[in-house]
Amino acid sequence: MIRGLFAISVWCGAMALAVSAPARAAVPPGAGEPLRPLVAIQGLDPGKAALGRRLFFDPILSADGSISCQSCHDLSKGGSDHRARSIGIHGARGAVRAPTVFNAALNVAQFWDGRAATLEDQVSGPVTNPLEMGSTWPGLLRRLAAAPDYAAAFRRLYGHGPDKASVSDAIATFERGLITVNSRFDAYLLGDDNALNDNERKGYALFKSYGCASCHQGANVGGNMYQKFGFVGDYWGRKVHLTTADLGRFNVTGLARDRYVFKVPSLRLATVNGPYFHDGSVPSLEEAIRLMGRYQLGQTIPDGDIHLIIAFLGSLVGDTSVGSAP
Numbered sequence: 001m002i003r004g005l006f007a008i009s010v011w012c013g014a015m016a017l018a019v020s021a022p023a024r025a026a027v028p029p030g031a032g033e034p035l036r037p038l039v040a041i042q043g044l045d046p047g048k049a050a051l052g053r054r055l056f057f058d059p060i061l062s063a064d065g066s067i068s069c070q071s072c073h074d075l076s077k078g079g080s081d082h083r084a085r086s087i088g089i090h091g092a093r094g095a096v097r098a099p100t101v102f103n104a105a106l107n108v109a110q111f112w113d114g115r116a117a118t119l120e121d122q123v124s125g126p127v128t129n130p131l132e133m134g135s136t137w138p139g140l141l142r143r144l145a146a147a148p149d150y151a152a153a154f155r156r157l158y159g160h161g162p163d164k165a166s167v168s169d170a171i172a173t174f175e176r177g178l179i180t181v182n183s184r185f186d187a188y189l190l191g192d193d194n195a196l197n198d199n200e201r202k203g204y205a206l207f208k209s210y211g212c213a214s215c216h217q218g219a220n221v222g223g224n225m226y227q228k229f230g231f232v233g234d235y236w237g238r239k240v241h242l243t244t245a246d247l248g249r250f251n252v253t254g255l256a257r258d259r260y261v262f263k264v265p266s267l268r269l270a271t272v273n274g275p276y277f278h279d280g281s282v283p284s285l286e287e288a289i290r291l292m293g294r295y296q297l298g299q300t301i302p303d304g305d306i307h308l309i310i311a312f313l314g315s316l317v318g319d320t321s322v323g324s325a326p
């Protein structure tokens, strides 16, 4: 009823507009869709981004010079390591799967449980994590200051030698450049009907009609909200060994309602990056979507529909060469 009233008032408003404004602006292509095209972030300092890129690829960040950001976020392979759990310094196994760094700048917060508010805050996580890079800030800053070209680059760009803020800023600036623009799906949203084939179009329609887009939405097709894994069913009853990481956002807030709640992951590169879920427990995308149907939507999705949805997800993959050196 309320919805009906709302629709009528919108309709009347539109009528009034039509009467008072003789030439109405055309509705822009893609308006009203739950997904938005990716747009490159403007105004990034190219010098800082180049320094950040160098740091991203440099194992100097790890205590023993063995691991770089690239080790776990391989930019030539979708920005992740394709392992259920990453391998850090001295072969240590992390607690969760490495998400892609592509488009991470668009996330509402970083990490599966959102414990880092910004990309800058995020950097400290891997650098000092004993299971990832095993460094300390004083140790890393000493190593950077002792490398003449790094010391000079920081002085030139930041006016002083390397410190925690400038290292984090440079890396975050580089990451903000990792937006995978120009996917075929984005061309379709922007009005090119032929950018998608029939199956991809059908897959997008199913993605909307099943309700996937109620959680995986916006330009990043995810990354903009937190939701419980097991929204409509007990996903966790299936798992034999629960870990602390499985508690998700509960580990950040301590609130009972945040148990098993995770940042909804971006699906922009879902066809490129597996295995799936925060624990990397599901190797196949088909199975991940089947489980989403069952535990997030309370529906059994037939295989044919799953394959159409996967065809659509493939069309979301844009330019992953954005992290390449100029």
Ligand code: HEC
Pocket (backbone or CB within 6 Å): 056, 061, 067, 068, 069, 070, 071, 072, 073, 086, 087, 088, 089, 094, 095, 096, 097, 098, 099, 100, 101, 104, 107, 109, 110, 111, 112, 113, 119, 122, 123, 126, 127, 131, 132, 133, 171
């Ligand atoms: C040993 C492997 C490893 C290394 C090295 C590593 N990461 Fe990660 N990264 C991960 C894992 C695992 C996660 C997920 C952790 C979590 O959510 O608790 C992650 C999460 C992230 C995220 C959050 C993405 C999102 O969608 O939430 C960003 C951004 C990121 N890493 C950037 C970096 C940068 C920059 C470096 C280098 C300074 C780096 N990582 C080094 C494994 C690694």
Ligand code: HEC
Pocket (backbone or CB within 6 Å): 207, 210, 211, 212, 213, 214, 215, 216, 226, 227, 228, 229, 231, 262, 263, 264, 265, 266, 267, 270, 275, 276, 277, 278, 279, 285, 288, 289, 292, 293, 296, 297, 301, 309
């Ligand atoms: C109620 C919210 C919600 C709905 C609806 C939903 N998802 Fe998800 N999805 C999530 C959350 C939360 C996760 C992360 C779960 C985890 O890893 O713990 C996720 C994870 C995924 C993943 C794994 C991504 C990765 O990188 O690991 C895929 C693929 C996926 N969803 C696809 C879909 C599809 C397709 C639909 C519709 C059939 C759908 N989802 C419906 C919330 C939702």
